[in-house]
Amino acid sequence: MYKKKGRTVPKRVKAINPMLILVAFLVIAAIATYLVPAGSFDRFENEITGYSIVDPDSYRHVAQNPIKIFDFFMAVPNGLASSGNLIFFILIVGGALQVIQATGAIDIGLKNLIKKFAGKENLLLIAILLTFGLLSCFAATSEEFLAFMPLIYMVCLGLGFDSLIAAFLVLGSSSIGYCGGMTNAYTVGVSQTIAELPMFSGIGYRAVAFIVFEIVSMIWLCTYANKIRKNPEKSLMYEIDSQYRTALDLSDIPPMTMRHKLVLLTFILGIVSMVWGILTRGFYLTEMGAVFMIMTVTAGVVGGLNGNQICNEFVEGTKSLLWVGLVMGLCKGVTNILTEANIIDTIINALASLLHGLPRTVAACAMFAVQDVINFVIPSGSGQAAVTMPLMIPLGDLLGINRQVNVLAFQFGDSLSNMVTPAGAKLMAGIAMCNIPYKKWLKFFLPCFALWWIISFILLTIATLINYGPF
Numbered sequence: 001m002y003k004k005k006g007r008t009v010p011k012r013v014k015a016i017n018p019m020l021i022l023v024a025f026l027v028i029a030a031i032a033t034y035l036v037p038a039g040s041f042d043r044f045e046n047e048i049t050g051y052s053i054v055d056p057d058s059y060r061h062v063a064q065n066p067i068k069i070f071d072f073f074m075a076v077p078n079g080l081a082s083s084g085n086l087i088f089f090i091l092i093v094g095g096a097l098q099v100i101q102a103t104g105a106i107d108i109g110l111k112n113l114i115k116k117f118a119g120k121e122n123l124l125l126i127a128i129l130l131t132f133g134l135l136s137c138f139a140a141t142s143e144e145f146l147a148f149m150p151l152i153y154m155v156c157l158g159l160g161f162d163s164l165i166a167a168f169l170v171l172g173s174s175s176i177g178y179c180g181g182m183t184n185a186y187t188v189g190v191s192q193t194i195a196e197l198p199m200f201s202g203i204g205y206r207a208v209a210f211i212v213f214e215i216v217s218m219i220w221l222c223t224y225a226n227k228i229r230k231n232p233e234k235s236l237m238y239e240i241d242s243q244y245r246t247a248l249d250l251s252d253i254p255p256m257t258m259r260h261k262l263v264l265l266t267f268i269l270g271i272v273s274m275v276w277g278i279l280t281r282g283f284y285l286t287e288m289g290a291v292f293m294i295m296t297v298t299a300g301v302v303g304g305l306n307g308n309q310i311c312n313e314f315v316e317g318t319k320s321l322l323w324v325g326l327v328m329g330l331c332k333g334v335t336n337i338l339t340e341a342n343i344i345d346t347i348i349n350a351l352a353s354l355l356h357g358l359p360r361t362v363a364a365c366a367m368f369a370v371q372d373v374i375n376f377v378i379p380s381g382s383g384q385a386a387v388t389m390p391l392m393i394p395l396g397d398l399l400g401i402n403r404q405v406n407v408l409a410f411q412f413g414d415s416l417s418n419m420v421t422p423a424g425a426k427l428m429a430g431i432a433m434c435n436i437p438y439k440k441w442l443k444f445f446l447p448c449f450a451l452w453w454i455i456s457f458i459l460l461t462i463a464t465l466i467n468y469g470p471f
Contacts, residue, residue: 019323021422021438022330026075029334033066033341040345041387056391059349065341072337079333080326083425086143087325089285090429091318093147096292096299098317099310103303105263106154108256114158121159121229122222128152128169129176129218136177137210139278140184143426144288145170147274149433157245162228162235163434164444168221171419171430172448176217178381178415179452180210187381191410194389195403202404205468206411209459216455220448236440244435262302270295324432328425331379335423338377344387348374352391355399363399364409364460367392371413376421381414404469405460412456419445 042058067075080087100106117124132148135141149170156166181188182203192199228235235241274291277283283291300310338344351370355363371388378384389410396406418424422438431441462468 029337036343038342054390075333080329083332085285092289094321095314095317096296099313102313105260132173133177136174137180142174162237167434176213191385266299327428331425364464367409372417375417402469
């Protein structure tokens with residue numbers, strides 16, 4: 001606090017760089033390799049899924065393997081290398097959007113979009129949240145949505161919302177979709193295969209879960225959005241957003257030329273072809289990156305840019321997202337340290353042992369909580385299923401919890417903490433793209449996170465009582 005003209009003014013605290021937070025987690029992970037006993041499960045390959053899964057009765061202590069000083073620093077480049085596909089995809093997206101923006105088409109198109117949705121801004125939020133949620137629910141899309149973050153960020157600021165809303169639309173929608181996961185092959189498909197359940201069985205109750213999470217999230221988000229539009233100063237990001245918010249003059253919008261229309265058509269066709277590829281051809285980061293490269297060249301040419309301009313703008317776009325790639329590499333470095341020191345299995349075994357002897361409904365909710373915690377150290381959905389479900393399935397059988405409920409507990413646990421774990425590359429990259437400090441993100445999102453936990457407990461309790469299954 002300090003005095004200014006007779007008034008006491010709070011001293012402004014500088015936001016902590018997300019990279020510094022992740023460095024702290026790297027140090028904590030390194031220290032843990034000296035304190036947590038090393039342990040390991042035997043693993044074997046599931047012939048149906050091809051995933052390596054654990055033998056639940058094989059846990060044993062192994063020789064301690066604490067990380068050495070040089071290996072600690074190696075964790076960063078190793079993390080960058082193992083996250084290479086996602087990092088380069090993000091850089092390509094940044095370059096592509098910068099080229100498209102340089103044609104002037106996005107600016108004029110954005111102004112027209114904002115003018116069209118004047119007075120109906122919440123409808124746009126609902127449409128984006130539902131569309132992305134459905135894609136995640138059926139097609140298991142997640143990191144792919146980061147491609148849309150820069151555009152949604154600009155739209156949200158232009159409509160008078162804040163960057164927190166933009167981040168929630170992209171990150172929250174995928175978590176909601178994964179909670180429903182009606183035909184999610186990476187989480188529901190893998191976990192049901194391990195549990196020896198028919199693929200995607202129990203879809204009706206998961207559809208109910210998806211609808212409940214969507215409706216509650218829409219109400220919460222629109223309530224917050226209305227508050228921010230009425231009083232922008234109440235946003236946690238007000239000062240930071242003010243540095244990036246461009247004042248849009250909607251009174252005199254220049255006419256859209258044929259070049260602008262062709263650029264926007266190129267962008268729309270690129271997005272449509274990318275979604276088609278994800279749903280029907282199994283497109284992932286490499287294929288999506290190729291689509292964005294095609295969009296870059298085509299939009300640049302039809303937008304009137306010469307070869308030098310296209311290259312210069314593309315490089316400029318990648319510069320703005322380079323540090324996001326560094327953040328993602330640090331996230332992966334944390335996981336690598338825990339894995340190489342053989343302490344992840346110890347953590348999982350200890351958490352699973354806490355569930356013995358609990359009543360059915362309490363145990364089902366506790367399974368969800370345990371899965372949510374485990375997701376902090378194993379952010380991969382399919383990887384978490386392969387490691388935890390061979391432990392949770394026999395444990396659930398002993399406690400009288402049917403396997404469909406067990407899968408549902410994993411499904412919720414895998415999805416929700418993705419929104420708060422600093423080891424999650426998607427989360428840290430997403431908030432970094434919106435210039436959101438991690439602390440501010442937590443303060444914004446934790447009320448919604450609490451709502452999601454309550455919903456999960458209610459849905460799991462009902463599923464247990466009605467013997468959701470029949471398996």
